[in-house]
Structures are given as C-alpha cells and as structure tokens.
Amino acid sequence: MSLVVVRALGLVTVQDGGRAGYMHEGLAPGGALVRSALVAANRAASNDDFAPAIEVLGRLTVRAEAATAIATDRISRRMLEGELVIESEPQRATYLALRGGVSAPMILGSASTHVAAQLGQPLAPGQRVVSAGAAVRVAKAPAPQRGGAIRVLPGPDAYAFSPDALAALVSAPYRMSPTSDRVGTRLVGPIIARSSAPDRSRPTVKGAVEVPRDGQPIVLGPEHPTTGGYPIVGVIASTDLDRFFAMRIGGEIVFEVGHVATSRARS
C-alpha cells in the first residue's frame, strides 16, 4: 500500500497526536491542527485514533502505486493502482489516512512534522507515502461536534487591556486571515483595545487569543512559541479548539465568553 505525491499546495505534513512533554525545552506539542478530524479519518481507516496521517492545509494530489486503502474523516475507500485522488475541502484542514497508519520516523516520540523546529518536512512532489502496516482495529465514528459560537475563557492579562476588551471580542464576527498557519491563526474584525502596558514575554498555550499592538487577535496553534510577548485576552475552551481550527480560511467566527466550570460541564 503506497501513494506518490503528485502535487502539494499549501502545507501538507504528516501529523499524529503530537509530542507532549517538551514545552520546557521551548517546543510546543504540535500534532494535528484539528484532532477530532484526525481521529475520524483514522477510525474510518480502522487505525488507532492518533496514528500518523497526512494533514492537508491546502490541496494534495496523490497517485496510488498499488491498491491502497485510504480514508478521510468522511469517506473510506480503496484506491486502485494508478488512480489519482485530489484532497481539498471547504474546511481548513483535512486528513488522509492510510490503513495501517502513515509510515514516518518517530522523532522525540511523535511522527508529527514541526516546521519551526525542523522536525520532519512538508510533503513534496515525488515523495512516497507508505502504510506503516499497524494492526487494524474497529471503532465507532466520533460524535459530531456541536455548532455555534466559540467559547473564550477570560484571559489572565486583564492589566493589558481596556475593560471592554472581551466585549469587543464577542461584539461581531471575525474573519480568518489567509496568512494563518500552524503557528497562529490571524483574525480580522473588531479591534481589541490595549492599555499602554508594555509587552512581557510570558508562557503561552494553544488556543490563547493574543493581541498585538494593532488590536487584531492571533489565536495560537499547535506549533506556537512557548513564550510570547503579546498579552492574552482569553483562551479558547479546550472542547471548542477543534471547531475553531476546522473553520475555513475567510470564514466567519463568532466568539462568546465562556467560563471554566461550564466548559467542563458541557464537554
């Protein structure tokens, strides 16, 4: 079972659940941008939930070198030898799983490509993608996620904002800028007013809504720096991260203010 990359537009990488445990060395865990979509593709391919698969942020064209069992989060099928498949979806990230998992070197405990740390490399034309041949298992498709607004838990850096900063964040929809990547998702919308407090380099977390001087928020992604100078107005509830990162570039995002207790109760 193997595929050859014919074309890769945007960022196409191998991703799994990421490598936790290296934040203290300056390395964020990385891993799939939309974890539930990776799980769905792997379950459709009868793989372990976090088996390595191909994350497509853009468009990927592959050709089967031999009959190959593939799956995305929506379909599971067998590619015939020589067949071409183009993977490009209205959603921001899609995952192409191979039955048995994608074979990729394990680096510091994960097969995930981490661009900033130069761990692994994006897929390029001519590259072969081979099944790792891991044992097949059967699991139910994951439950669909709820819709609606993305909950933001108020951030710890209130000192750096005017009192109505959170109100501004939830006042109108934001658009996802095409300059977004796995490090950060840039948003265009209502300006978040900052106080004159200086930037201080402090620990960050995936889902943190950072606000640079121009007031246009950046949501930190899986390859975020472990410390950052921009104050954090809020952090997306962990149960809403996948819905946020699944939104397509150019799409609209509506935030609402959440609370830690309710994020646990609803998950």
Add this chain to the structure above:
Amino acid sequence: MWDAFGELCYRPPVERLGDRALRFARPHAAPGRILEAVRAWPDVIDAVIAAHDVAIYFDAEPSDDYEALIEELATLPLDSIAGREHEIRVAYDGEDLAAVATTTRLSVAEVVAAHHAATYDVASIGFLPGFAYLDGLDPRLELPRRETPRARVPAGALAIAGTQTAVYPFASPGGWHLIGRVIDGSMFTPEHGARLAFGDRVRFVT
C-alpha cells in the same frame, strides 16, 4: 509577602490560562528544581519556566488543589540541581560586534574577552525550541534590545540583550545584538531536543 527592601509586594494569585493550564509568578528557587517538582504532580504533562512566570499544563481541567502545592515551591532550594557543563565553540564575528563595542565604550577585543570569560547559567527557555536565556553576562555588556528588530536572524547566531546572552537555534526575527555564531552544531536537534537544560553551565570558547 515582604521583599528585600522591606516593602509589601503583591504576588499575583494563580491564574487560569484557559482550562488546561495554570500560570503563576515564578518562585524564587532554582528553575530546574521547580521543573522537577511540578512535573511530578498528578495530571501535569509539562511546564514552561519563563523569566517572571511559570505555566503548568494539564491533560485534564486542573482543580484548585494546586494552589497549595504552588505556594510550597517557594521553599525549594535556590541552588540548582547540578547539570552538565558545556563548552560551545563560537566565532566572534557578529554583525553588531563593532556597534556593541562603540556603545559600551570598549574595544571589540574587550567585548569578546568579557563575553568569553564568563560562565553562564540557564535562566529560562522559550521563544523558539531550544532558545535558552543565559544569565551571567558581564555588566559592561548590558544593552537594551535593538530599536528595530531584524526580520531574520540566522540560525546559530550568538547574541546579547539586557543582562543575558543566547544562541538563536533557528532563523527567526530577533531584536538582540549579534556578536558571533556557534560553529559546533545545533542548539536543538531531532535526536536530543534542546542542547541546554536548566542547571547546565555554559562557556563559549573559540
């Protein structure tokens, strides 16, 4: 709590950084000891020790029980756990070396000698994978960051800013003064992760 000048100083409480992390003021203890302590706590998967703050990361929503544990961190020893001794080979040929000499009113040779003579400690790690902020810079070399950061500092650049020195592990934007470059390998590798860890002592040799 009273600080060294007898003034009441406010220690911010433990703050929630979303629903999977806590942030608090960095306790006055060796960073390696803090890291070792917090990583042994239940449900903690990792920690970031920054200049003035610590964040700890969980695989579940943290309870309020951690506040007492965090308070106890201040009782950890100040002296660090013995780490490794590094001699990192560098060439002192950075783009800003002449400007640093001018601003500090030293000769280039004196800047190099001052930087080369010191032994450095890992104060914090962050910004980029393997970027270690090193304490121990000769006070004569203290300078504010560049007014205009560079759009691209090359990987391996040896730099100074404020009271610290550091090596850029990867090419990135940066506002530090470049005084040289590392010539004996990377600061972050797929095999070993970060070259420097808390408790390590670092000397730069030519």
